Amino acid sequence: MTDHIDSLVRGRDAFRIARLALAQMEESQVWPTPLNFELWLYAISDPEGPIGREIYRLVNSGQPLTDAFAEELAVEHLPRLRLTEEIRDAGDQLTRQLAAISSAISVAQISTNEYGRALEGASRELAQPTEPQQLRRVIETLSISTRRIQKENATLETRLASSAEEIKRLRTHLEQVRRDAMTDALTNLANRKAFDDELNRAFEVAHTTGKVLSVGILDIDHFKRFNDTWGHQTGDQVIRYVASLLGKASVHPRFAARYGGEEFAVLFPNEDARTVTAALDALRDDISCRSLKRRSTAEDLGVVTVSAGVATLRAGDTPQTLMERADKALYQSKNAGRNRTTNGETSLAA
Numbered sequence: 001m002t003d004h005i006d007s008l009v010r011g012r013d014a015f016r017i018a019r020l021a022l023a024q025m026e027e028s029q030v031w032p033t034p035l036n037f038e039l040w041l042y043a044i045s046d047p048e049g050p051i052g053r054e055i056y057r058l059v060n061s062g063q064p065l066t067d068a069f070a071e072e073l074a075v076e077h078l079p080r081l082r083l084t085e086e087i088r089d090a091g092d093q094l095t096r097q098l099a100a101i102s103s104a105i106s107v108a109q110i111s112t113n114e115y116g117r118a119l120e121g122a123s124r125e126l127a128q129p130t131e132p133q134q135l136r137r138v139i140e141t142l143s144i145s146t147r148r149i150q151k152e153n154a155t156l157e158t159r160l161a162s163s164a165e166e167i168k169r170l171r172t173h174l175e176q177v178r179r180d181a182m183t184d185a186l187t188n189l190a191n192r193k194a195f196d197d198e199l200n201r202a203f204e205v206a207h208t209t210g211k212v213l214s215v216g217i218l219d220i221d222h223f224k225r226f227n228d229t230w231g232h233q234t235g236d237q238v239i240r241y242v243a244s245l246l247g248k249a250s251v252h253p254r255f256a257a258r259y260g261g262e263e264f265a266v267l268f269p270n271e272d273a274r275t276v277t278a279a280l281d282a283l284r285d286d287i288s289c290r291s292l293k294r295r296s297t298a299e300d301l302g303v304v305t306v307s308a309g310v311a312t313l314r315a316g317d318t319p320q321t322l323m324e325r326a327d328k329a330l331y332q333s334k335n336a337g338r339n340r341t342t343n344g345e346t347s348l349a350a
Contacts, residue, residue, distance in 0.1 A: 017044055030065045035074055050076075094170050097163045104159045111152045118145040184258040186236055187243035195257035195265055196319075202255070202267050203319045213269055213313040214276045217326045218246070218283075220262040221305045221338040230301065234294055238262075238304055242287055249283045265323075273312040273345040280308045280341045288339065305339035312345050 021040040022032060030036055043052040054073055058065055122138050182194035190198070199215070206213035220226075220242055227235040239262055250256035250266055259265040268276045284306055292301040309329025311322055329344030336342070 017041065020044055028059050028065065033067075033070075035070050036065065038078070039070060039073060094167065097166050097170075101160065101163050104156050108152060108156045111149055115145050115149045118142065184243075187240055187247075187258050189243050189247055189264070190255065190257035192257065192259055195255070195259060195267075198255050198257075198267060199319050199323070202269055203313070203322070206269070206313055211270055212272050213267070213322075214271050214273055214310060215312075215322055215326045216266045216268065216276055216280050216308055216310050216341075217259065217323070217330045218242075218264045218266070218280065218306045218308045219330055219334070221307055221334075223262040226301065230294060230299075233296075234301065235262075237295060238292065238301070241292060241304065242306060245283060245286050249279065249286070265326075273310050273343050276310045276312075277341050277343045280310065284308065284339065284341065307333035307338045308341040309333055310341065310343050310345070 018041075021037060021044055024044070025032055025036060025040055030040075039051055039055060042049065043055040046052050047056060051073060055065065058069070118141065122142050125134070125138050182190060182197075184191040202213055205211065220238060223235065223238065226238050239258075242262075243256075243258060243264065246256050246264055246266070253269045254271075255267040257265050266280075268279070271279070288303050288305045291303055293299065294301055307330060309326045309332065311325035311329060313322055325344045329342040332342040332344075333340045
C-alpha cells in the first residue's frame with residue numbers, strides 16, 4: 001500500500017489527486033496537516049482499504065476527524081509510524097528495566113552497608129574479653145545478618161538475570177526494528193534512507209582512499225502502463241520481479257535499493273563507469289529476456305524493460321552531485337528510446 005501511494009504521488013495524476021484530497025478535507029472541515037493529508041491520499045487511492053473505510057465512515061456519520069483519531073489510524077496502518085511506536089515501546093520497557101536494576105542495586109548497597117556495620121560491631125566486641133553467652137549472641141547476630149545478605153544477594157542476582165534477559169530481548173527487537181526501518185517492504189531491498197546512509201559512507205571511504213565509486217540509477221520503462229492496464233497489484237509484481245534480479249546482480253560490496261516508486265539505485269564501490277555500464281546492460285538483458293504473466297489470471301503482461309544511467313565520482317563531487325549526474329544519464333536513456341544504459345561520464349548510450 002505504501003508503495004502504491006509512493007507511485008501515485010509521483011505519477012501523472014499526482015496533482016489532480018492532491019487537489020481532490022484537499023477539496024475533500026476542506027469539505028469535511030479537516031485541517032490539512034501533513035498526517036491528515038497523507039491519510040486522505042490513502043483513502044482516495046483505496047476507498048475500500050482499512051484507512052479509506054475508517055475515514056469515510058467518520059465523514060458519513062458527521063463525526064469530526066480529530067488529531068487523536070488520525071494518530072491512532074496512522075499508528076495502526078502506516079508502517080513508518082508503527083515502527084516509531086515500536087521503538088517508543090521498546091524504549092519505555094528499557095527504561096523500566098534500568099529503573100528496576102537501579103532500585104535493586106540501591107537495596108543491595110543498603111544491605112551491604114548494614115552487613116558491614118554488623119561485622120564491624122562484632123569485631124569490636126570480639127576484640128575484648130568475651131563471655132561464652134556474649135560470644136553466642138555475637139555469633140547469632142552475625143548468622144542472622146549473613147543469612148539476610150545471602151537472601152538479598154540471591155534476589156538481586158535473580159532480578160539482574162531477569163533484566164539482562166529482557167534487555168537482550170529488547171536489543172534483538174530493536175535490531176529487527178532498525179532493519180525494518182531500512183528495508184523496503186515490497187521488494188526486501190534496502191530503502192531510500194538506507195541507500196542515502198550507505199552512499200554517504202561509501203563517499204567518505206572513496207574520498208579518503210582515492211578509490212573509485214560509481215552509482216547506477218534504473219527505472220522501469222512505461223511502468224504507468226502496467227498500473228493503468230492491470231492494476232497496482234500487478235504493478236507491484238513487476239517491481240518485485242525487477243528487484244529480485246537486481247538483488248541477485250548486486251552482491252556485496254555492491255549495494256542495491258529501491259529508490260522510490262519504480263526507480264532503483266545501486267552503489268558500485270571500486271568499479272568504474274565502463275564496468276558498471278556493462279553490468280547494467282547485462283542486467284537489462286536478463287530482465288527483458290522473459291515475458292511475465294499476471295499471477296491471478298496467467299494473462300501475458302509482455303516484456304519488462306528498464307532504462308539506466310551511470311555516474312562515477314569526480315574530484316569536487318558531493319553525494320548529491322554524483323546522484324544528479326546518474327539521474328541525468330538515466331533521462332538521456334529515456335529520451336533516447338528507453339531500454340538502454342547511458343554512461344554519464346561519456347554521455348554515450350549503450
